[in-house]
Amino acid sequence: MRLELEKRSEHSALMTVLSPVVALGLTVVAGGILFAAMGYNPGEALYAFFIEPLTNQWSIEELLVKAGPLILIAVGLSVCFLSNNWNIGAEGQFTIGALAGSMIPILFHEYTGPMAMPLMVLMGALGGMVWASVPAFLKTRFGTNEILTSLMLVYVAQFLLDYLVRGPWRDPDGFNFPESRIFDDAHTLMTLGDGRLHLGFVFALVAVFVIWFMLSQTLKGFEIKVMGETPRAGRFAGFSHRGIVWFGFMVSGAFAGIAGMAEVSGSIGQLTPVISPGYGFTAIIVAFLGRLNPIGIVFAGLLLALSYIGGESAQVALGLSDKITRVFQGMLLFFVLACDTLILYRIRLIKSAPKAGGAHERA
């Protein structure tokens, strides 16, 4: 008896929606097994991880604070991934966006006019775009693999941040701590309500709407999808391969840059040597879990944000290591990819393998 995959004649619409849910279910089951193996009560641990953070207002707000950058980066990445460009260096674009966005609050901190904030957002976007332009340029000009170049630039960006925070941008009154000066009120993103939730979340929602509109209502959206699925057909239609590479990288770079700027200006309030718990990489999971669909990405972003908060909550409640968060994130992505197979294939159980199958059976 064995399982065999049988190609469906067309995409299963039901499975398209269902597969992320199945993947989540499997992650929870696997997580429960993992908790049990570590000697914790799985029910209690899963409750602390997934439910408890949703029971009080403080942590729901914190959930939205963390979902903001994830959604914003992921929705940009979805444009890139849909056009079959693999920008996996969003973490670096996030970092450079944060650096560029911090130029006004650190270097020109006397400037507190009404244009300071819009300029900072613009600078953040530009910073991310500059960093994303390197892999885009190398890919279009020399055909260099963008996966490796964009990833290498993550490390370079982190070293640059480290250098600036410990060197020229260190707060002169900061007792030699590797931190920049604390941003002026005029350089801090407006909060929504009186908690920690700031305008960054609104940026994310705007980005979701813009990308949704572009993908579903405009020719550009069609071009992206055609170039991603059948580049040959796209070329016959007159779409430019180079153009689409640049477009994908610029959109994802700008969004990641704005996310970085918003994180520094809205959540942290100064530059520190570490400004992200891996948002740029987690956003890749968000993009896939959300099926590269803007609306799906909102839900996926909230879920992955929950995994961050859940990790902290389980740490407080049960003394679990918060490292478990990244394990959950990795498992989730694995199950999502595995379940996506169900969209294109159906699983058949074959009773007994016929022996005389020839070459086909040897595979």
Add this chain to the structure above:
Amino acid sequence: MSALEPILLTIITASTPLLLAAIGELITERSGVLNLGVEGMMIVGAVMGFAITAMSGSPYLGVVASMFAGMAMALLFGFLTLNLMTNQVATGLALTILGLGLSGMLGEAFIGQPGIKLPVLHIPGLSDIPFIGTVLLSQDILVYISLALVAAVYYFLFKTRAGLVIRAVGDNHTSAHALGYSVLKVRYLAVLFGGACSGLAGGYLSLVYTPQWVEGMTAGRGWIALALVVFASWRPLRLLVGAYLFGAVSVLQFHAQAAGIGLPSQLMSALPYLATIVVLVIISRNQAVTRANTPACLGRPFSPDR
């Protein structure tokens, strides 16, 4: 002479993990599978190697454990990409993310613990020869394994029938299948070999390079190994040259820092990553050569019913 020796020794130490991981990935890619999860397999190999060494007291047991840990990760990758035909790029990324997470969790108990270094194999008579003996013949077993693997992979790929089958599967899986070769079986073996090598590379980091467990200690070496395979245009001997060139760059960077060159240390630390980009650009400028050498079915899933 005596000033050169320590530099050469550190170059060997810096190059070996890159060489190990890259030679495994070279076989994987030759069979037509792109496994971007080298970093993830490596770091799990590193943590398991350290953990088993710490618990058993034997670094050799640690080396074996790191190899099997890499293979276990590779098996997971193989099941998804080969059986379920998932996207290889995305699955490789998932493997890296999962590996980094798992290693962080598994290694938490070992942070700050002193490690046991893999001993140098002393070859009586030979290891005492000045220079050649003290540099080349006073290494640990993993260095010898890495060099032997290069020779073995070269011989295997180009001089044996099985090597020809791997190349056939990587270049045209439909024809290989029609000839009666099992594409999935060949690819599974290639993926597992890649995992074993990546695991060993990780084990080298936590047992020789810096004999301790530090979270995220692979620091992008898995990705550099991937770049090296492209740089070597999928040829084992060029890979040897590439890995040692790279090891040299990263070591000279340390020496330049120590010598007090007036550049920020962060810039020097970023050099290996920048060098990777430069190397990739140089190699990809010559598109014709790259295209001729790239396994034609690299990254393409194979389903027998087509």
